[in-house]
Amino acid sequence: MTNPNVELSSAYQTILKVVEQVEPRIAAATRAELTDQRASLKLIASENYASLPVLATMGTWLSDKYAEGTVGHRFYAGCQNIDTVESVAAEHARELFGAEYAYAQPHSGIDANLTAFWAILANKIEGPALTEFGAKTVNDLTEADWATLRKRFGEQKMLGMSLDAGGHLTHGFRPNISGKMFDQRSYGTDPTTQLLDYDQIATAAREFKPLILVAGYSAYPRRINFAKMKEIADEIGAVFMVDMAHFAGLVAGKVFKGEEDPIPYADVVTTTTHKSLRGPRGGLVMAKEEYAPSVDRGCPLVLGGPLSHMMAAKAVALAEARTPAFQEYAQNVADNAKSLAEGLMSRGSKLVTDGTDNHIVLLDVSSFGLTGRQAESALLDAGVVTNRNSVPSDPNGAWYTSGVRLGTPALTSRGFGAAEFDRVAELIVEVLTNTEAAMASTGKPGKAKYTIADGVADRVKAATDELLDAHPLYPGLEL
Structure with a gap:
């Protein structure tokens, strides 16, 4: 097989030559990005490498067609x-x-979540209101009806995982639209184990009585028991929604099965198609x-x-x-995360939850005397690409953080x-052992400045190059 x-x-060489004739800077940036990705030890948990067939599919004339609506019911001809x-x-x-049902239109993860939130609201509030107001469709509602509905929409509650415990900003973080749409509260993790405490979540749910209970994470290195979460949702009559954007590939690859698979338990599930799904x-x-029917109305x-x-x-x-x-790939992702976690812990590193059983390793860098921002920058100097991330009850906040998130999919x-x-x-x-926090201009310890011991960054970069050369990215593709 070729x-x-x-x-x-x-084909790519020809495409980039054509692009170069129109805007050479874009062609150059595209070539440079492939070079950079090939030369980087990519450990960002939310990034991956799509296959060339996937990449090639994106660059076609399918881009040229408007198709608002749904299959068989478009607002444009010729669809x-x-x-x-x-x-x-x-x-x-x-x-x-x-x-049971899937909707492929959302442009991103936040679009998928917004579609889900509004579909749930429409299903639970708008739908019953049609009967109440004697209307057949939403177009039959009067301005007075809509005034009543808007008040009902604005009074709904959502309970999701807190950002510092590993949740996502679309699960009710105040600066995000989800935190403005809903009367929102968050559940965290046990202060000692840093694991989800389902009894505590149940207590919070009974007290708050949300319309939507959200499960899912962006920086929690463990699996979730979705059967237990569904029990909590059912007890209080909440809609159970799961955002599996980060671990969808582990669900698709049958690494997460039984009570760890959200599909049989959740009313609505959202995901991105990149990350661990590799699309x-x-x-x-x-x-x-x-x-x-409500999700199908995502557009408009x-x-x-x-x-x-x-x-x-x-x-x-x-x-x-x-x-x-x-x-096989998905199982390797999970196995490799364990290997990475064990390798770090055996060398004295502190990990949130003391390990992992998904694709994420959350490294607490405070034991090195560093902030997440310092550690992220020092690692980047050595060719290791990560992202800083909060740890539970992080004293450094969401900008500087005390952690670095690592992932194995890419x-x-x-x-x-x-x-x-x-x-x-x-x-x-x-790298981290040989990095020190440097003083800020105020003469006090800074949260961003750092110094690396002489020669360490170059030595580690040479080692990362050796690893990467043994596993080339898109072998045979030359630009």
Whole structure:
């Protein structure tokens, strides 16, 4: 079998030459990005490498078509091919995850969550109101009816995981639209174990009585028991929503099964299609059938016209995720995270929850006398790309932080295994051990400034280059 990377190499060269004739800076930046990605030890948990077929699907004339509406019910003529694209993407999502219904239009994770939030509100508030007001559709509601509805929409409650415990900003963080839409409260983790305490969540839910109970995370290195969360939601009559953007690939790859698989338990599930799912940047909503009519109104409710080329790329990525090879990949992601965590802990590092059982390792860098921002910058100097992240009850806040979030999906895509991730752990510890916080201009210890011992960054960069050279990115693709 020929290498598709080699086959596409000449095609990409031709494409970039065409781009270069119009705007050479964009062509140069595109080439430079591939060079940078090839030379970086990428440990950002939310990033991955899409396959070349997925990347190629994004760059087609499907981009040129408007297709507001849903399959078979568009507001523009000539959408028969877009109907096919959207239907195939939704079909793959349903079959891959075992969902009753799937919606492939959201442009991003936040768009998927906004679609889900408003679909739930419409289902639980707008729907019953139609009967109350004697209306057949929303178009039959009077201005007085809408005034009543707006008040009801604005009085709803949501309970989600707090940002510093590992939740996501779209789960009710005040500066985010979710924190402004809802009367919001957060649940955290146990102060001692840093694990979710389901009894505490149940107590908070009984007291607050939210319309929506949200589960999911962006920086929690453990799995969730969705059966227990569903019990809590059912007890108080809440809609149970799961944002699985970070761990969708582990669900798709059957690493998360039984009570750790959210699909059988959640009323509505949202996800991105990149991250651990290894597809294009975009979102999906999956739901029980009763929510399908409300979710289908995502456009024009909160979305504009669907990005047809991105839906096509989602379909290709979801087809790839339905293969045994992807299941093997997903298991490797989880196994490699354990190897990385064990490698760090064996060298004296402190991890939030003392380990991991998903794809995330959350390193508390305060034991090195550093802030997350200092550690992130020092590691970047040595060719290790991470992102700073809050730890539970973080004394340094969300900007400087006390942690660094690490993830294994991207390097697993490049073929890294347990031995390589143990070596990565060794290099991380070498950098941080040899980094010191520097004084700010005020003469006090700074939260951003740092110094690395002479020669350390170069030595570690050479070691990372050796690891990366053994596992090339898109081998055969030359630009």
